[in-house]
Amino acid sequence: MPKKRAEIDLTIHVGERRSFEWYWAANGTMPGLDAYEALSERDQDDFLASVIHWGRIPVGSRPLQTRINEEHDNPPVVAIKAGKHRFSAFREESGSTWIVFGHYVKEGQKRDKAGDRVVRRTISARAEYFERVSKGKYYERN
Helix, strand or coil, X not given: CCCECCXXXXXXXXXXXXXXEECCCCCCECHHHHHHHHCCHHHHHHHHHHHHHHHHCCXXXXXXXXXXXXXXXXXXXXXXXXXXXXXXXXXXXXXXXXXXXXXXXXXXXCCCHHHHHHHHHHHHHHHHHHHHHHCCCCCCCC
């Protein structure tokens, strides 16, 4: 059962050039955070290492492909890597914060159907995110 979350749970990492936060669903849950908390400590550390790496590299530079992979180009969706685990993320409008939405396990060389579903759900979540932000209902919870 997904946990209800609060604003204090949002921030993953604030880097020199990029920040990262969990996607906060309209029902009050953070599916990416739930998946992260289910990982081993080693996989959690690997995820955080990927985020920290990407948060410090200069804008316009490409992150290491062992840490970040482009999953969809329009709209941009990336996978933040932690071993065989992938966390899908999209960029908020200003471009400096990435919202981490979903999780899947990559078993082979290519992304499988489960990964494809997570990318599609991430694109839908992105649209919902922008709609809720534009109405002032994403960060403000009443």
